[in-house]
Each structure stands twice: as structure tokens, then as C-alpha cells.
Amino acid sequence: MQQTDAAVAQVPDLIMPERTSGYTKGHDTREMILRTALAILIDEGWHAMSMRRVAAACAIKLGNLTYHYPTREDLVRALLDAVTAAYEHEFDAFLRQEGLTPAQRLERYCTLVLDDIPALKTTRLFPELWALSNHDAFVHDRMHELYARARAPLNDIIADMRPDLARGICETLALFISFAMEGSTVFAGHGKPFTGQMGMIKQIALRGFADLVRDYRPAAC
Structure with missing residues (x-):
């Protein structure tokens, strides 16, 4: 089989939803939190990804983290949504x-x-x-x-x-x-x-x- 001529896609780590309201700083903070949580998951595993660990790695207070993601489940849901969005974006671009x-x-x-x-x-x-x-x-x-x-x-x-x-x-x-x-x-x-x-x-x-x-x-x- 001869491959199609599409270049090999590099799937980004995650794609954040577009900001619909609120301050840009808050959107940037949420992205920083998710990227940090993802890095901890990849480098150290699930057991290391506590809310306190993520907050410390982001150099923010735990209260600031829970303002954006009240629970670990909220953080994981948002993280997986952003990871999935990255794949969906690449599938769409690759097949369009x-x-x-x-x-x-x-x-x-x-x-x-x-x-x-x-x-x-x-x-x-x-x-x-x-x-x-x-x-x-x-x-x-x-x-x-x-x-x-x-x-x-x-x-x-x-x-x-x-x-x-x-x-x-x-x-x-x-x-x-x-x-x-x-x-x-x-x-x-x-x-x-x-x-x-x-x-x-x-x-x-x-x-x-x-x-x-x-x-x-x-x-x-």
C-alpha cells in the first residue's frame, strides 16, 4: 500500500477550550495548571498528582488551584477533555x-x-x-x-x-x-x-x- 502524501501530524499535548468570558489571566492560569498536571502524570504517575503537588509545581496556593478546579475529579475531567480535543483537532485537520x-x-x-x-x-x-x-x-x-x-x-x-x-x-x-x-x-x-x-x-x-x-x-x- 502506498501512503497518502499527508505529512505526519504531531499531536499537541492538549488544546484548551476557547475563552468565552472572564479574564485572559484566568484562562492562562487554567492552561498552566493542566499542563503541569499532565507533566506530573507523565513523569511521576497518578499517585503523585495530588492537588497540593500540582499547586506547588505551579507555584500557586492550593486555594488558587481549587478556585479553578474545586476537586481532583474536576481537574482530571478538564485535563482529559483538553487532551481529547487535541486528538480531535488533528483528526479533523488530517482528514479535512x-x-x-x-x-x-x-x-x-x-x-x-x-x-x-x-x-x-x-x-x-x-x-x-x-x-x-x-x-x-x-x-x-x-x-x-x-x-x-x-x-x-x-x-x-x-x-x-x-x-x-x-x-x-x-x-x-x-x-x-x-x-x-x-x-x-x-x-x-x-x-x-x-x-x-x-x-x-x-x-x-x-x-x-x-x-x-x-x-x-x-x-x-
């Missing part, structure tokens, strides 16, 4: 070009995800939160919301490629492709044993996903 076939959009979507796998943020942040989701219902729900939003463009691409399939089947194919890509993080993510083989893994994955979507036939009942 007119004239792309559904198959080309599938390749672009999967290329973006697979190229992001070896990033330090991706390797440390998402497995950390998925592990935590096994024991924390709040994080569990937020992670599934995040991934549902990230899969939405893939659901639509597969539906465009295979209009003969029921929407539920298209969504299951998208879910499988998401499983396959995200699972590579523990093997070929940043600093993992097979990071150097990610280029070949990506080639195999892109061809395999295209063949799967094009040729899939539901099993007869």
Missing part, C-alpha cells in the same frame, strides 16, 4: 482535505494514531490511566468517553467505506482497529523493546486494516 477517498481517510486516521504510539506522553499517560480505571469508576468513565470521542471519525470512515454494513458492525470494526493500534503501546511505545520495529508494524497494520474493512463479511446466523 477534499477529494480523499474513504480508504485514504482510513489510512490517514490510522497513520496519525500509529505515529503517536512511540510518543512519551502516549506511552506513559494512557496505560497509567487505563490501569487506574480498573479500580476507579470516575477514571473508568472518563477514559471510555475519551476513546469514544476519538473513535467517532473512524466509525464514520468505515461506514463510508462499507455502506452495505449495519452501523453497529462498522462500529465494531472500528473498535477492533482501535484495540489493535492501542495495544501496540505496551510493546512498541516510547522506550519499549520493539519501538525500532514500529515502521514495519505500521505498514502491516495499514494494509491489514484496509483489507479487513474492504473484505469483511458478517458471519451467517
Whole structure:
């Protein structure tokens, strides 16, 4: 398979919602808080990301932090929203070009995800939160919301490629492709044993996903 000519996208760490009211300083403070919390999560893990730790790292008082994010849950919700927005922005930009076939959009979507796998943020942040989701219902729900939003463009691409399939089947194919890509993080993510083989893994994955979507036939009942 020959890749489309889109340049490899670099997913930003997070994108803040546009300021609709209030002072610019407050918006900047919220962004500083979220970037600091994200850095702590990546470098030190969930156990280190207490409200006091984030406030200290931002060089602000705890009361100033809780003014913007009253609870740790509020902080995590805002952080994951900003991280998800960054991916949604890149998916939109990567797929927006007119004239792309559904198959080309599938390749672009999967290329973006697979190229992001070896990033330090991706390797440390998402497995950390998925592990935590096994024991924390709040994080569990937020992670599934995040991934549902990230899969939405893939659901639509597969539906465009295979209009003969029921929407539920298209969504299951998208879910499988998401499983396959995200699972590579523990093997070929940043600093993992097979990071150097990610280029070949990506080639195999892109061809395999295209063949799967094009040729899939539901099993007869």
C-alpha cells in the first residue's frame, strides 16, 4: 500500500477550550495548571498528582488551584477533555482535505494514531490511566468517553467505506482497529523493546486494516 502524501501530524499535548468570558489571566492560569498536571502524570504517575503537588509545581496556593478546579475529579475531567480535543483537532485537520477517498481517510486516521504510539506522553499517560480505571469508576468513565470521542471519525470512515454494513458492525470494526493500534503501546511505545520495529508494524497494520474493512463479511446466523 502506498501512503497518502499527508505529512505526519504531531499531536499537541492538549488544546484548551476557547475563552468565552472572564479574564485572559484566568484562562492562562487554567492552561498552566493542566499542563503541569499532565507533566506530573507523565513523569511521576497518578499517585503523585495530588492537588497540593500540582499547586506547588505551579507555584500557586492550593486555594488558587481549587478556585479553578474545586476537586481532583474536576481537574482530571478538564485535563482529559483538553487532551481529547487535541486528538480531535488533528483528526479533523488530517482528514479535512477534499477529494480523499474513504480508504485514504482510513489510512490517514490510522497513520496519525500509529505515529503517536512511540510518543512519551502516549506511552506513559494512557496505560497509567487505563490501569487506574480498573479500580476507579470516575477514571473508568472518563477514559471510555475519551476513546469514544476519538473513535467517532473512524466509525464514520468505515461506514463510508462499507455502506452495505449495519452501523453497529462498522462500529465494531472500528473498535477492533482501535484495540489493535492501542495495544501496540505496551510493546512498541516510547522506550519499549520493539519501538525500532514500529515502521514495519505500521505498514502491516495499514494494509491489514484496509483489507479487513474492504473484505469483511458478517458471519451467517
